[in-house]
Amino acid sequence: MHSAPVSVQRYRLRPRDGRSPTVVAISVIIALALLLPLVLLALDAHSAGWDEIHRVLFREHSLFLLRHTVVLSLLVVALAATIGVATAWCTERSQLPAQRMWTVLLVMPVGIPDFVVGYAWHSIAPTMNGLLAATLVMTLGTYPLVYLPVAAALRRANPTIEDTAHSLGKGALATFYRVTLPLIRTAVLGGCVLVVLTVISEYGAFEILRYQTFTTEIFTEFQFDSQAAGALSVPLVLLGLLVLTIDGLLPRRPTNSTTPRRAPKLDQWRWTVVPRLLALAALIVIGIGVPIGTLGYWMTRSQHTTLPAAVTLTSATTTTLTYSAWAAAVTVVAALPVAMMIFRRTSAPRIVLERATYVTQALPGVVIALSLVFFATHYAFGLYQTSALLVAAYAILHFPLALVCVKTSVAQASARLADIGRSLGRGPIAVFCRITLPLLTPGLLAGFCLVFLTAVTELTATLVLDPIGVQTLATQFWAYQSEVAYGAAAPYALVIVALAALPGTLLGLWFDRERHTRPNLAS
Amino acid sequence: MSIIELRQVAKRFGATPVLNNVDLTVPDGSLTAVLGASGSGKTTLLRLIAGFEQVDTGTVAIGGHVVDDGRRSIRAQHRGVGYVPQEGALFPHLTVKGNIGFGLPRAEHHKVTQLVDLVGLSGLERRFPHQLSGGQQQRVALARALAIQPKVVLLDEPFSSLDASLRHTLRRDVIHILAQTATTTILVTHDQDEALALADQIAVLREGNVVATADPRTLYSQPPDITAASFIGEANILTAHVHADQARCVLGTIRLHTTNPPATDGPSRLLLRPEQLILHPETKENAISATVVEFQYHGHDALVHVAIDHPNHQILLSRIPGNLALTTGQSVWVEVRGTARAWPLTNHNTNPNNHTDFSSATGQSKPTGVSGAPRD
Numbered sequence: 048m049h050s051a052p053v054s055v056q057r058y059r060l061r062p063r064d065g066r067s068p069t070v071v072a073i074s075v076i077i078a079l080a081l082l083l084p085l086v087l088l089a090l091d092a093h094s095a096g097w098d099e100i101h102r103v104l105f106r107e108h109s110l111f112l113l114r115h116t117v118v119l120s121l122l123v124v125a126l127a128a129t130i131g132v133a134t135a136w137c138t139e140r141s142q143l144p145a146q147r148m149w150t151v152l153l154v155m156p157v158g159i160p161d162f163v164v165g166y167a168w169h170s171i172a173p174t175m176n177g178l179l180a181a182t183l184v185m186t187l188g189t190y191p192l193v194y195l196p197v198a199a200a201l202r203r204a205n206p207t208i209e210d211t212a213h214s215l216g217k218g219a220l221a222t223f224y225r226v227t228l229p230l231i232r233t234a235v236l237g238g239c240v241l242v243v244l245t246v247i248s249e250y251g252a253f254e255i256l257r258y259q260t261f262t263t264e265i266f267t268e269f270q271f272d273s274q275a276a277g278a279l280s281v282p283l284v285l286l287g288l289l290v291l292t293i294d295g296l297l298p299r300r301p302t303n304s305t306t307p308r309r310a311p312k313l314d315q316w317r318w319t320v321v322p323r324l325l326a327l328a329a330l331i332v333i334g335i336g337v338p339i340g341t342l343g344y345w346m347t348r349s350q351h352t353t354l355p356a357a358v359t360l361t362s363a364t365t366t367t368l369t370y371s372a373w374a375a376a377v378t379v380v381a382a383l384p385v386a387m388m389i390f391r392r393t394s395a396p397r398i399v400l401e402r403a404t405y406v407t408q409a410l411p412g413v414v415i416a417l418s419l420v421f422f423a424t425h426y427a428f429g430l431y432q433t434s435a436l437l438v439a440a441y442a443i444l445h446f447p448l449a450l451v452c453v454k455t456s457v458a459q460a461s462a463r464l465a466d467i468g469r470s471l472g473r474g475p476i477a478v479f480c481r482i483t484l485p486l487l488t489p490g491l492l493a494g495f496c497l498v499f500l501t502a503v504t505e506l507t508a509t510l511v512l513d514p515i516g517v518q519t520l521a522t523q524f525w526a527y528q529s530e531v532a533y534g535a536a537a538p539y540a541l542v543i544v545a546l547a548a549l550p551g552t553l554l555g556l557w558f559d560r561e562r563h564t565r566p567n568l569a570s
Numbered sequence: 571m572s573i574i575e576l577r578q579v580a581k582r583f584g585a586t587p588v589l590n591n592v593d594l595t596v597p598d599g600s601l602t603a604v605l606g607a608s609g610s611g612k613t614t615l616l617r618l619i620a621g622f623e624q625v626d627t628g629t630v631a632i633g634g635h636v637v638d639d640g641r642r643s644i645r646a647q648h649r650g651v652g653y654v655p656q657e658g659a660l661f662p663h664l665t666v667k668g669n670i671g672f673g674l675p676r677a678e679h680h681k682v683t684q685l686v687d688l689v690g691l692s693g694l695e696r697r698f699p700h701q702l703s704g705g706q707q708q709r710v711a712l713a714r715a716l717a718i719q720p721k722v723v724l725l726d727e728p729f730s731s732l733d734a735s736l737r738h739t740l741r742r743d744v745i746h747i748l749a750q751t752a753t754t755t756i757l758v759t760h761d762q763d764e765a766l767a768l769a770d771q772i773a774v775l776r777e778g779n780v781v782a783t784a785d786p787r788t789l790y791s792q793p794p795d796i797t798a799a800s801f802i803g804e805a806n807i808l809t810a811h812v813h814a815d816q817a818r819c820v821l822g823t824i825r826l827h828t829t830n831p832p833a834t835d836g837p838s839r840l841l842l843r844p845e846q847l848i849l850h851p852e853t854k855e856n857a858i859s860a861t862v863v864e865f866q867y868h869g870h871d872a873l874v875h876v877a878i879d880h881p882n883h884q885i886l887l888s889r890i891p892g893n894l895a896l897t898t899g900q901s902v903w904v905e906v907r908g909t910a911r912a913w914p915l916t917n918h919n920t921n922p923n924n925h926t927d928f929s930s931a932t933g934q935s936k937p938t939g940v941s942g943a944p945r946d
Contacts, residue, residue, distance in 0.1 A: 058644050058645070058648040461659075463655060463659050464659060464661060466617075466620070466622045466646065466653075467653060467655065467659055467661075467714075468661075468672065469621075469622075469645070469646040469647045470620050470621070470622070470646050470647070470649070470651060470652065470653040470715075471647075471672050471673030471714065471715075471717070471718055472647050472648075472650070472673050472718050473647055473672070473673065474647055481672070482661055485663045486661075486662065486663060
């Protein structure tokens with residue numbers, strides 16, 4: 048027998064590998080941090096006292112706010128789902144000229160903050176107010192949240208199934224309703240949940256369009272009576288939790304993981320495609336053309352304003368970049384151990400973690416910000432009005448987003464590959480650095496980009512938490528537009544959109560890469 | 571000398587027992603096949619040897635040294651065991667060269683070229699895994715495992731994801747390479763043809779128990795018990811009465827195989843392989859009349875299901891040369907060639923449904939009539 052470089056005799060038996068206690072401990076700490084806002088909200092409401100809660104909540108005005116929030120959510124979710132599914136079907140199941148361009152343009156509105164869209168419409172048509180205006184703005188901003196998962200599901204769905212339905216005598220419409228729609232149902236529902244959560248946490252757009260919801264009311268109350276704001280947050284959070292509960296109770300079929308053997312047969316390029324193209328073009332003109340065009344229009348107008356500029360455009364940009372980069376880095380670093388933990392065998396800490404991150408989705412930015420203000424003013428006054436608190440709010444708010452990206456990567460860097468690395472004689476640190484980390488990098492970068500993009504466009508939490516004397520692009524924009532200084536506000540909005548476009552493009556490239564090179568090994 | 575020794579190894583995941591007191595001894599330089607259906611615990615067995623999982627009870631020894639005793643274990647990176655998983659599982663971010671060199675110290679990286687040659691992939695060093703075919707990926711996975719000069723290589727169904735022709739070529743090449751490097755190998759498979767064709771020793775794993783360990787020839791012709799008999803190849807199981815090295819059954823009186831200890835007298839179960847049943851289209855002395863119920867033509871030979879003309883109409887399986895044309899419904903005469911193995915009919919395996927049941931038309935199915943019969 049030849050000599051083996053690794054020889055068992057040299058090593059002593061060691062206590063068996065257990066679950067790494069460090070990872071568990073870190074994960075539990077992160078879960079607790081994520082649940083902190085809920086606890087603080089409860090404390091806040093408790094300290095406000097029952098009388099205050101009773102006074103704020105049990106009055107006709109609350110019913111009015113609830114009706115406003117619910118009616119708008121239902122309208123927007125119905126419209127966004129319809130548009131999202133229809134556009135996904137157009138791009139994935141018909142032969143369009145410049146296919147990729149349409150996909151990119153359809154997703155782009157997600158990078159334009161809703162408060163900028165609201166401002167764009169309202170500033171060129173001051174009569175754009177109330178329910179209809181809010182519905183329009185929110186629908187245009189949220190349909191990509193349905194479009195993206197549905198397009199991905201359509202891409203994954205085996206086209207042979209649709210062919211089979213045709214061979215069984217079903218026409219295009221019957222096939223869509225009875226075969227395609229059930230296949231993409233989970234994706235549609237997932238998108239709809241995101242849409243509702245976005246609508247109930249939006250503040251800026253509704254403030255501009257003079258449409259009162261819980262969020263606008265909380266914000267107004269916060270400026271005068273923070274305890275009332277805490278009390279008002281309770282129904283808002285309950286509403287979010289209700290949406291998540293309904294979503295969790297809906298039955299889910301396991302997703303069909305078979306990769307399609309064959310590209311779907313696309314409808315041939317014919318004149319019948321023209322109406323689809325026109326509809327898509329109209330949607331893009333309303334969704335991107337109007338806001339960008341309006342910003343351009345105001346840029347050409349006089350930018351003089353009687354208001355003194357608190358900060359220059361450059362310094363606001365620097366501040367925004369710094370905060371967003373910090374937030375993205377912190378969030379991704381926190382998401383990594385959690386994602387790795389979730390992929391281990393089912394265990395109690397894992398379930399707690401998943402639930403905790405899940406619950407965070409139901410917390411609007413304004414609530415997280417308020418709970419942190421409560422925390423700082425009651426327990427850590429030194430933190431009040433510091434950048435650290437704002438970054439912490441961003442991290443909690445965007446944690447679910449980062450987790451989605453990091454989880455995808457962790458799934459690819461399967462534990463099996465790490466096992467093989469160890470069987471080749473490498474220790475855990477070498478295996479992590481040479482196998483796990485390189486495989487995780489794309490997902491970490493994607494998570495970073497996504498959080499960065501969302502932090503740049505964040506308004507509500509920033510308004511509540513930004514340190515005195517510091518202005519980000521969003522807050523400076525907000526200050527100008529509140530005073531109807533539309534021309535002065537425009538450059539700030541334009542920089543926000545431009546900053547968001549860069550990581551947005553990177554993200555698009557990443558997803559596109561995933562689409563073209565399928566992982567060729569089973570994980 | 572045995573290089574791998576498992577003693578009374580048990581493993582459960584949560585409440586699910588996966589392996590129950592498994593004993594396995596792998597001689598140095600041999601190729602041992604672990605044969606079992608999916609879910610029988612094959613992969614878990616390999617992962618325990620590799621050190622990816624730890625045993626609950628029992629011991630695992632490599633080269634005479636205990637590496638896991640149920641309480642403490644030597645880590646996977648210190649065991650020197652090569653592992654080739656199903657579908658290769660190459661590191662997707664590394665080239666062929668990077669994959670193969672992963673386990674080598676920097677000073678020994680020149681060996682990569684030799685290994686690339688060994689597995690016949692010269693010129694593909696700079697390719698990434700997704701640029702390789704399934705068979706090429708498996709070759710890289712093998713070279714990567716061999717790079718650390720392992721005492722033993724574990725192959726986890728390495729050929730199952732490949733199409734038939736590629737499977738045969740790769741199988742032959744892999745065995746050749748392993749023989750060249752004199753590497754002890756454990757091959758896990760669900761394919762009995764693969765196990766019979768490649769292995770020096772086969773361990774049959776069933777529901778977490780090793781029900782038989784023997785060389786392929788012995789396992790096929792003289793299986794230790796009726797369960798192992800029906801697991802490997804097609805089997806006809808008949809009830810018989812044994813008396814003095816002879817068995818009386820519906821096919822007449824059949825001579826028994828000389829075994830030690832000799833078969834016990836009394837009610838028994840009898841094993842006859844399909845190729846032991848000769849079919850004659852004309853009546854013949856000592857042959858039992860039967861009716862063809864199914865005829866599966868395979869070219870070189872044919873599998874015929876016949877119902878014997880006996881009140882129990884037992885269905886038997888016969889393998890005949892392919893040039894003998896028979897049609898369904900035709901009368902034939904069954905003659906038994908060679909000796910049979912018999913096991914006493916215990917209470918455990920008194921199954922009212924005591925005929926072989928070929929539920930599948932592929933001819934690959936195992937008789938299910940005895941599947942409920944445990945070993946003891």
